[in-house]
Amino acid sequence: MRAKEAAEDIASMRVRGAAELARHAAEGLRGEALAYEGHDLNALRALLDDGRHQLIQARPTAVSLTNAVAYALKDADKATSAQELRLLVSGNAEAFIKRSREALKTIGQLGANRIRDGDLVMTHCNSKAALSAIIAAHEQGKDIHVLATESRPWRQGLLTAKDLHQAGVPVELIIDSAVRSMMNKVDVVVVGADTIASNGALINKIGTAQVALAAHEARVPFVVCAETFKFSPRTVSGELVNIEERGAAEIVKEGELPPGVRVRNPVFDATPAEYIDCIVTEIGVIPPCAAYEVIIREFGQEKFFSSEG
Numbered sequence: 019m020r021a022k023e024a025a026e027d028i029a030s031m032r033v034r035g036a037a038e039l040a041r042h043a044a045e046g047l048r049g050e051a052l053a054y055e056g057h058d059l060n061a062l063r064a065l066l067d068d069g070r071h072q073l074i075q076a077r078p079t080a081v082s083l084t085n086a087v088a089y090a091l092k093d094a095d096k097a098t099s100a101q102e103l104r105l106l107v108s109g110n111a112e113a114f115i116k117r118s119r120e121a122l123k124t125i126g127q128l129g130a131n132r133i134r135d136g137d138l139v140m141t142h143c144n145s146k147a148a149l150s151a152i153i154a155a156h157e158q159g160k161d162i163h164v165l166a167t168e169s170r171p172w173r174q175g176l177l178t179a180k181d182l183h184q185a186g187v188p189v190e191l192i193i194d195s196a197v198r199s200m201m202n203k204v205d206v207v208v209v210g211a212d213t214i215a216s217n218g219a220l221i222n223k224i225g226t227a228q229v230a231l232a233a234h235e236a237r238v239p240f241v242v243c244a245e246t247f248k249f250s251p252r253t254v255s256g257e258l259v260n261i262e263e264r265g266a267a268e269i270v271k272e273g274e275l276p277p278g279v280r281v282r283n284p285v286f287d288a289t290p291a292e293y294i295d296c297i298v299t300e301i302g303v304i305p306p307c308a309a310y311e312v313i314i315r316e317f318g319q320e321k322f323f324s325s326e327g
């Protein structure tokens with residue numbers, strides 16, 4: 019698979035989920051590097067640069083994508099031959115994919131500790147990181163039940179219900195507007211992340227902020243599961259997270275509304291740090307106010323002011 023193909027898969031949402039699309043981007047750059055059979059270092063650099071642009075523009079919100087691309091191209095400027103660059107990018111991409119899979123497992127183990135025997139767990143959208151924790155809790159022998167929100171308009175809640183059912187976890191599906199009504203019965207909310215900002219805010223699937231608000235009001239712990247590559251170094255330099263807005267066709271059919279009525283379809287929202295109890299990462303369970311330190315540890319100072327991460 020070349021970078022262009024990977025970018026198309028991501029933009030069309032054939033591949034989705036913040037971590038999965040990051041791995042797909044890394045795989046695309048690896049493919050781009052390995053497909054080049056020439057000896058012209060600058061020609062390969064140009065191909066990779068083009069691929070990098072296509073990938074990071076494929077979806078604007080999940081920083082995991084930008085971070086994966088940066089990881090795959092780490093030290094690319096130091097390569098002195100096309101062959102060296104090819105091996106470097108391929109090795110970096112493989113290392114990212116391996117690291118991200120290991121992170122998912124660790125998050126599962128740590129996140130499971132936040133889920134107690136007998137808990138009713140609510141989750142929103144379809145996050146592999148959140149599911150890793152929920153399934154690990156079930157595998158530890160805890161008697162848990164899950165409420166999965168439908169997550170309009172793409173209805174990723176159906177994927178969550180299928181994933182949990184397949185893993186043997188009892189699960190029920192609810193429509194998004196049933197969240198407040200069901201919250202009094204819920205013991206813990208576990209969600210994933212597309213991006214974590216330096217102030218500890220969570221950017222995740224639209225509706226997450228409403229779930230968090232309802233959990234806060236009902237005094238239900240709200241747990242976020244996020245690999246460290248979902249933390250955004252660019253937010254340290256004050257950059258705001260760009261919230262993707264998708265087309266009206268995902269919400270209404272043609273002719274359902276009078277002409278001139280506009281449909282808004284923001285697909286992510288921001289949950290403030292004060293509604294988050296903890297963030298489960300592969301380097302430990304942290305309070306949201308520690309997001310800045312995670313960014314410094316993982317990305318270093320030099321990333322803060324780069325224009326494309």
Ligand code: RI2
Pocket residue numbers: 034035036037038142143144145146147148174209210211212222223285
């Ligand atoms: P994992 C998804 O975005 C959801 O917002 C989900 O919570 C988040 O990515 C993290 O997913 P989308 O691609 O990386 O469905 O934990 O728009 O799988």
